[in-house]
Amino acid sequence: MSKVTPSKSLISFCSAVLPQEAGGPDPEDLAIKLSLYLNRLPKDFHRGYIAAVNLFDAISWAKYQSRISGLTFDQREELILRLHKNKITFALIEALKALVLLVNGSYSNSPEIAAAAAKNPPVREDAKLNTVTASSYPSISRCDIVIVGSGAGGSIVARELSSKGADVIVVEEGQNHTSQEFRENMPLDRFASMYRDGGATALLGLPPVIMPIGRGVGGTTLINSGTCYRTPDRVLDLWHNKFGLEFARKDLFNKYLDDAEATFQVGPVPLDIMGNNGLKAIEGATKLNWKTGPLIRNAPGCDGCCQCAIGCPHNAKIGVHLSVLPIACQNGTKIVTDLKVLRVITDGSKAVGIYSKRTDGSKVIIYADLVVIAAGATESPGIIRRSEISSHPHLGRNLAVHPAVAVAGKFEEEIFPWHGVLQSASVEEFHESDGILVEATATPPGMGSMVLPGVGSKLIDQINDAKHLVSLGAMISDGPNGRVFGKSRTILTYKMSDTDGSRLIKGIEICSKILFAAGAKEVFTGVTRKPVLKSKDDIRELKEVADYKELHVAAFHPTGSIRAGTDPQICPVDINGNLRGCENLFVIDASLLPSSPTVNPQISIMATAKAISENIVNLYFN
Ligand SMILES: Cc1cc2nc3c(=O)[nH]c(=O)nc-3n(C[C@H](O)[C@H](O)[C@H](O)COP(=O)(O)OP(=O)(O)OC[C@H]3O[C@@H](n4cnc5c(N)ncnc54)[C@H](O)[C@@H]3O)c2cc1C
Ligand code: SF4
Structure with a gap:
């Protein structure tokens, strides 16, 4: 594939997060792909990633007098699970894991993504631009x-x-x-x-965004x-x-x-292409009597292939x-x-x-x-x-963004969240009162598994079950809490306020309620101390233990x-x-x-x- 030679530590980290013994990919092959992707990222990000991965080898040495590559499958599982329970190493593993999943998911699902892209011809020609x-x-x-x-x-x-x-x-x-x-x-x-x-x-701050x-x-x-x-x-x-x-x-x-x-020929998402992800969001919110419906979009002729984020x-x-x-x-x-x-x-x-x-x-x-x-x-x-x-x-100064959290509900039936429009339905019930907007947002298959809890063989089970998930995003309009520094290179900082942090947690609570109302069997919250809810009664505990500084937060829409x-x-x-x-x-x-x-x-x-x-x-x- 290429001349990239990934470090032993990177290969080992891949094998710990997605063990081949449990059905995961060849760790060396995955590490090569990950290295190729890291080469395209800013140098300081790349260096930081490798330094963090090396840390796990050092921890392995301290415990087992062996690098991760020398551990048995059981030892690797024990180590990664133990580190995943520790508050500090949890955050680090989750950050590193996100990229492992992105790379693995986009490669392993690329035939399906290509087939969906090729299924229908373009509805309009490329524009003639000068x-x-x-x-x-x-x-x-x-x-x-x-x-x-x-x-x-x-x-x-x-x-x-x-x-x-x-x-x-x-x-x-x-x-x-x-x-x-x-x-x-x-x-x-x-x-x-x-x-x-x-x-x-990235926006530098706590949590990093x-x-x-x-x-x-x-x-x-x-x-x-x-x-x-x-x-x-x-x-x-x-x-x-x-x-x-x-x-x-x-x-x-x-x-x-x-x-x-x-100009954008806007119109509501037609229900026949919306897909189960949006339909379930509307079903859940309707049962709760909350304001909901298809989003208005600029995509006449959309066939719901769920690839807007990587070019239609x-x-x-x-x-x-x-x-x-x-x-x-x-x-x-x-x-x-x-x-x-x-x-x-x-x-x-x-x-x-x-x-x-x-x-x-x-x-x-x-x-x-x-x-x-x-x-x-x-x-x-x-x-x-x-x-x-x-x-x-x-x-x-005054950089406002929309910090957002993703919450996924697991359903008995197959959902295939990527069969349909990527962002398809909204729940606006809490928009005016709390500044929280919920949008049913999927990703191309394999390219957004960040919310999936766990590591090792458990994570592989979750990936295999991804077709049963409904994925919602809750975004808030913030403080503003951000700032753009830098002259030769942009540096972005973000100081999440306690109020905005609490609203994000409320967003998780709202999404969880919608998902349970729609029939989810369990909900993945992205909250370190309560990653999985088994019923809506668990939401109370979620609110008690959730700390916004430990959330996975993405942000969109800087203004x-x-x-x-x-x-x-x-x-x-x-x-x-x-x-x-x-x-x-x-x-x-x-x-x-x-x-x-x-x-x-x-x-x-x-x-x-x-x-x-x-x-x-x-x-x-x-
Ligand atoms: C994943 C994602 C999903 C989104 N979804 C939605 C949505 O559904 N609805 C919605 O309303 N908004 C959405 N947005 C946000 C929306 O697209 C942006 O807010 C909007 O495009 C910003 O407009 P802009 O003109 O400020 O900047 P941009 O549209 O970002 O354009 C700025 C351009 O300037 C170029 N540029 C930057 N620096 C230089 C330089 N030094 N020299 C030359 N060129 C330069 C950039 O390459 C870029 O092409 C989304 C954003 C993201 C990231
Ligand atoms: S879902 Fe997005 S990428 Fe697919 S056809 Fe519609 S607008 Fe294009």
């Missing part, structure tokens, strides 16, 4: 408007401004992907190539779940009343939301690469791919272009009358810092790191999207939302981008 890779693009060029990032925010700006005749260039660090790749490439390759840091972007972020033409909409929520009225009131965003007045903003929804092989999910960028390109917009913007070029206090780097390290300069930064809430602050164009104390508003003390960007202190420089992506929209944010970001684009048209084109 893309050019940086290697074929001149080192110095000029345009009217250069936009950094081709995601939900940047694409709308490109569409709006090019429609007024502006000569627009969009610069995108990632690549342009095709639906053919999604039908033909290995699931793990699809995953690693379309996510920043190979999918291992993994936050996947997309990278490619279309930004995160390329790999997102396609759920489309309008910005709730109470959020718009906050943006308008507290932050002074005139365009967020409900009567005005609704027309931008209408535009975003029309049927072009059913019409992210901005299929809906917005084609119009921008028809208007003459050019998209330069594989080009990372390092900083903004200024002349005095005016932005006059961008300085960027090809993958071979050579430099590209694009001069422009206006510069728009739309690199997403985690990357845009770093570009501004590197450019030394703002020393605003709130730059990078607010360069927020917009009238108050210059707390908002680095003014209400027109203009970075304070720098003329001709706009920030138009998730960063400028003044608070979490409390729902999946792509529609809110697109609507805001259209509103700000209209401001720019009024300022510069009339």
